[in-house]
Amino acid sequence: MSTLGDSTRCVHAGVPALSPGDPLQPGPVFAAPYALPPDGYEPGVDGYGRGDNPTRRVLEAAIADLEGGDTLAFPSGQAAVSAVLMTVLRPGDTVMLPADGYYNVRTFASSFLTSSGISVVEAPTAGPYPSFDGVRLVLLESPANPSLDVVDIAEVSAAAHAAGTLVAVDNTAATPLGQRPLDLGADISVASGTKALSGHSDLLLGYVSTRSAALYEAMASWRTLGGAIPSPFDAWLARRSLSTLDLRLRQQTANARALATFLREHPAVTGVRWPGLPTDPSYAVATRQMRRIPGIIGFTLPSAAAVADFLRASTLVTAATSFGGLHTTADRREQWGDRTAPGFVRLSCGIEDTDDLLADFTSALSA
Structure with missing residues (x-):
């Protein structure tokens, strides 16, 4: 983690090096299709906006610096959570959700996951937790919304990993300046950037951060093929607002x-x-x-x-x-x-x- 202070990191995270005449806050870049090289598409060069966008990359780099993991931005927190659930879980799997967390996650699970053959169990944020044996993914929310209970992320992550269970933490309420779930042992940190991260009540946004290349690639593919991308303007607004977090x-x-x-x-x-x-x-x-x-x-x-x-x-x-x-x-x-x-x-x-x-x-x- 950087030795710079929180405000310094928030102001400078993800911002590319500037040349004279550049705006201090670059973007937004609104293009959807980009001009391609005459010989065809080159990997790493922007080709189509659903897969990549320069403004979105700046925001993702900033959040990655704060969360400590590779980051993908989504058009809402619910879209980000859905990407985690739908890429990690398969028919026959079991997911453990917070009984006192955001209600729409439980609604999504009961409406779509169970009909796909995925078993859903619930546990209160403060515990006690049932056995993680046979559980593919446990989603924690700390502090929970709206109960405000807090879970020991490191303790639960260790127990879950011992059973072969992945751990995702909803970090919406805490923000990465309040806690860094990946540092505490979680595999995924997911959040709604609509709330305190952007903090001006003028956009919808979500994100996922992870240090696992396999999880990152799976969620990036899900986002590109499913089309769950934030607009360049929302990404620009969020990065602008992040400076005052x-x-x-x-x-x-x-x-x-x-x-x-x-x-x-x-x-x-x-x-x-x-x-x-x-x-x-x-x-x-x-x-x-x-x-x-x-x-x-x-x-x-x-x-x-x-x-x-x-x-x-x-x-x-x-x-x-x-x-x-x-x-x-x-x-x-x-x-x-x-x-x-x-x-x-x-x-x-x-x-x-x-x-x-x-x-x-x-x-x-x-x-």
């Missing part, structure tokens, strides 16, 4: 620390979850494993109506079903089918001033 995460984490402490003491709030709180069940493993805790909090109000009242009374919190952006947002997860209480809220802390958020929460919860 460290700055954004610092403020989001600071806001989460202050709000989690405040919410834990508020009489209207129960069940506060933030792995950075010493009282949180995941605190020990999170602080040992992660370089920083993300700006996502879970808390519960008495009912769905109470959540709606809180959102109406707040002037700074917006109802939205994504997280990791500049604006503080809240989402009542039960409405989407998550296994949560009706009043459970996933709060995504933005980059507003901490004192302003505390004042807004005090007023809105009183209302």
Whole structure:
């Protein structure tokens, strides 16, 4: 891992050497077919945009530097997860999924994997885990969305590998500045770049990183033949936004620390979850494993109506079903089918001033 600081790496990762007159942020290159040499296609020379694109390569090189593995970009996080599942698994295989993770992964599995003869088992992020014997792939999500439980990636990876099981980790919430799953023993790190990685709520993106040449080639072939590619403009937007990732995460984490402490003491709030709180069940493993805790909090109000009242009374919190952006947002997860209480809220802390958020929460919860 580079000895440079996080902000320095975020600014410079993947950016090619510049000549006088070049823009500091190159691209985007919108071409789909490219001009070919007169004698025909040459490997390594851009020929058709579905297979390769200069702007996409810059983004992939940047994420590869941060994650520590060869990287492929996809048009959404769900497309990236699907590429992992569909290239690794075959009929007769078994996959283990997080019972408390992103619900659409379980929906994809029940809708498409099971009908293809793939067995699906679930395990809670915090464990206990059943035997990995006979399991082809275990997908972890840490911190899990929306439960915010954390798993010891190194411990589970070692146990899974001993049984011949591959390990993939959804790194969306943590981001590669929070943890590097490949360093902890995982075979694949997969994430939605829609969330904190790009952080401006203006694009859809996903990516997969791995140090296995075989896995990389399989997923690259799947992407090219299946056509699951991000647009050059989205790739350019993501690389541009990546430069401020460290700055954004610092403020989001600071806001989460202050709000989690405040919410834990508020009489209207129960069940506060933030792995950075010493009282949180995941605190020990999170602080040992992660370089920083993300700006996502879970808390519960008495009912769905109470959540709606809180959102109406707040002037700074917006109802939205994504997280990791500049604006503080809240989402009542039960409405989407998550296994949560009706009043459970996933709060995504933005980059507003901490004192302003505390004042807004005090007023809105009183209302």
